[in-house]
Amino acid sequence: GAVVSQHPSRVICKSGTSVKIECRSLDFQATTMFWYRQFPKQSLMLMATSNEGSKATYEQGVEKDKFLINHASLTLSTLTVTSAHPEDSSFYICSATPLPGHSTDTQYFGPGTRLTVL
Amino acid sequence: DAKTTQPPSMDCAEGRAANLPCNHSTISGNEYVYWYRQIHSQGPQYIIHGLKNNETNEMASLIITEDRKSSTLILPHATLRDTAVYYCIVRVGGDSSYKLIFGSGTRLLVRP
Numbered sequence: 001g002a003v004v005s006q007h008p009s010r011v012i013c014k015s016g017t018s019v020k021i022e023c024r025s026l027d028f029q030a031t032t033m034f035w036y037r038q039f040p041k042q043s044l045m046l047m048a049t050s051n052e053g054s055k056a057t058y059e060q061g062v063e064k065d066k067f068l069i070n071h072a073s074l075t076l077s078t079l080t081v082t083s084a085h086p087e088d089s090s091f092y093i094c095s096a097t098p099l100p101g102h103s104t105d106t107q108y109f110g111p112g113t114r115l116t117v118l
Numbered sequence: 119d120a121k122t123t124q125p126p127s128m129d130c131a132e133g134r135a136a137n138l139p140c141n142h143s144t145i146s147g148n149e150y151v152y153w154y155r156q157i158h159s160q161g162p163q164y165i166i167h168g169l170k171n172n173e174t175n176e177m178a179s180l181i182i183t184e185d186r187k188s189s190t191l192i193l194p195h196a197t198l199r200d201t202a203v204y205y206c207i208v209r210v211g212g213d214s215s216y217k218l219i220f221g222s223g224t225r226l227l228v229r230p
Binding site: 004006034036043044045046049091093095105106107108109110111112114 | 223
């Protein structure tokens, strides 16, 4: 149980285009989803926290107009990288925590999406 | 910023126990210690977490010192598949709205 999926697993796009990444909790409902970014040979950096039906909370230094997050349901959150540039190339990883009463003390991570901007 | 300090790398022989240390000297009384690992180009995998008491599950054991300023993750019989980056994390925030701030982790190499 507690499986989180991401789609696509890899994406290559041209500079200036927008890219949408989906994060789904497959066998549980998630009250909160998180988005991380990881550059090569570096650790994960938390970008934002999203709760279903409300605006995401972004970490300091993360542009909310650049990285649009939508958490429309208890099983789906999307991250849209708008007007992507080569410096946005990274490994994007989401995670989710189950609803209260269902192991809320554990974050389950997706497999990640590798974005390459040409 | 991460509230943990870990050695950048360690190695151990296959079949032996791997003991991964972590310092978290500024941890608060209600903050949990979590361990995750990340195998190359994959999402992190949850291993174990604890508050005060030692914990054990099918993957590992977590030993937390009495003053809670450090902990050790123990993989009792390391295999080649345990080669990964191991992250020790202090959970920030309450039960319903917490964050995991990743530090640099320990790269564990299990040798044949």
